[in-house]
Amino acid sequence: MRYLKAILLSVVLVAFAVVCAAGTLDEVKKRGYIKAGVNGSVFGFGMPNDKGVWKGLDVDTAKAIAAAIFGDTSKVEFIPLTAVQRLTALQSKEIDVLCRNTTRTLTRETTNGINFVHVNYYDGQGFLVPKKLGIKSAKELSGATICVLPGTTTEMNVADFFRTNKMDWKPVVIEQSAELNKAFFSGRCDCLTSDASQLAGQRAVAPNPNDYEILPEIISKEPLAPAVRHGDDQWFDIVNFAVMALINAEEFGITSANADKKLNSENPEIKRFLGVIPGMGEALGLSDKWAYNIVKQVGNYGEIFERNVGENTSLGIKRGFNALWTEGGLMYAPPFR
Ligand SMILES: N[C@@H](CCC(=O)N[C@@H](CS)C(=O)NCC(=O)O)C(=O)O
Structure with missing residues (x-):
């Protein structure tokens, strides 16, 4: 048995x-x-x-x-x-x-x-800004309002970047990317940060792509x-x-x-x-x-x-x-x- x-x-x-x-x-x-x-x-x-x-x-x-x-x-x-x-x-x-x-x-x-x-x-993380702000480098972003998506490496890298460079910033965190982009392109943020390829993609479908510029700094590795x-x-x-x-x-x-x-x-x-x-x-x-x-x-x-x-x-x-x-x-x- x-x-x-x-x-x-x-x-x-x-x-x-x-x-x-x-x-x-x-x-x-x-x-x-x-x-x-x-x-x-x-x-x-x-x-x-x-x-x-x-x-x-x-x-x-x-x-x-x-x-x-x-x-x-x-x-x-x-x-x-x-x-x-x-x-x-x-x-x-x-x-x-x-x-x-x-x-x-x-x-x-x-x-x-x-x-x-x-x-x-x-890829690597970059910053997109309206040309009218006259900013030429991410190091000039002290005090800026920055649109960023939660749950991303982007959110962590940008915090590291500002801390390392001893600069202040104000995050605007929105989970839906379409809403986040709308917030940026309607002027609610001084800057949108993301993987550089995505910044190029978002700019390409923006109402006035030529009014925006990707800054030269790439602040991270994004494989x-x-x-x-x-x-x-x-x-x-x-x-x-x-x-x-x-x-x-x-x-x-x-x-x-x-x-x-x-x-x-x-x-x-x-x-x-x-x-x-x-x-x-x-x-x-x-x-x-x-x-x-x-x-x-x-x-x-x-x-x-x-x-x-x-x-x-x-x-x-x-x-x-x-x-x-x-x-x-x-x-x-x-x-x-
Ligand atoms: N590569 C980064 C960022 C990826 C990411 O989600 N980027 C946003 C930036 S715009 C995005 O793709 N949004 C589109 C969406 O959520 O639909 C990660 O893996 O955390």
């Missing part, structure tokens, strides 16, 4: 372990789409256009993950989240992945129980990266390698336009990347066409950058740190072998 009880208990425990071990990939496949937490109102990164179609660098990153899993970029539900909501949404499984201009930090990776994958945009929950290595690998596939595709010169032609390449690295030589997909639990599907359907990192935030967009951002390592930037992905 004692043995029978022990066997029964083991069976129950094993069954429990199997149910609990159903990873995010299985859940996502069963559901038929991924749930991606995005920014709802940052032009260039995550925002629906006037036809309600989601656009942006983070949006394209989420589409790349969907292309890797389903071979179909439409298999994403975009869930707009404020800065305050975003980490909880990931922890509580409301979303599978966070692609929302989120800075990788020590406490987010530990206390908040999330893992960041490869950076999809190297923005997609994030997943702790505890699911396979899912982490998939999201991580989807981002890194965008980078390696650019390095290999594979684009959405030439991906089919590149299937005939003699280069073994490209053959492995595109699944002509099999194995890489299987290692991730995906089809060997996973990286081909990403590039064919979304483009490589350079295409995504230029389309959403690059020099020919209204944001007009140069590649800078976000250039490939071969071009003097920081975008560097490991070999796929």
Whole structure:
């Protein structure tokens, strides 16, 4: 009888372990789409256009993950989240992945129980001011009223900056970014502080973009990266390698336009990347066409950058740190072998 009880208990425990071990990939496949937490109102990164179609660098990153899993970029539900909501949404499984201009930090990776994958945009915090104030440097902001979003690294960095420089400031803290921007562009604050890319995005859609100027100081490192929950290595690998596939595709010169032609390449690295030589997909639990599907359907990192935030967009951002390592930037992905 004692043995029978022990066997029964083991069976129950094993069954429990199997149910609990159903990873995010299985859940996502069963559901038929991924749930991606995005920014709802940052032009260039995550925002629906006037036809309600989601656009942006983070949006394209989420589409790349969907292309890797389903071979179909439409298999994403975009869930707009404020800065305050975003980490909880990931922890509580409301979303599978966070692609929302989120800075990788020590406490987010530990206390908040999330893992960041490869950076999809190297940023830094800046200051936006109305030109009419005649301010040329952040060091002239003593006594200024500053619009800042809560729940962000921005809020902490700006406090550090003013404390370090022994300057006073008055924060205006508003959780909804659209309201915060309205407050700034209607003159309630002397300055809006945020990641510099987002300042460019907010200025681009402001009523009079030319009336505003981004000050030269960049006061922090903001490595923005997609994030997943702790505890699911396979899912982490998939999201991580989807981002890194965008980078390696650019390095290999594979684009959405030439991906089919590149299937005939003699280069073994490209053959492995595109699944002509099999194995890489299987290692991730995906089809060997996973990286081909990403590039064919979304483009490589350079295409995504230029389309959403690059020099020919209204944001007009140069590649800078976000250039490939071969071009003097920081975008560097490991070999796929
Ligand atoms: N990268 C920083 C800041 C991210 C952030 O949320 N920035 C604001 C600045 S405008 C934003 O994206 N707002 C848009 C929104 O909340 O919809 C972080 O991870 O804390």
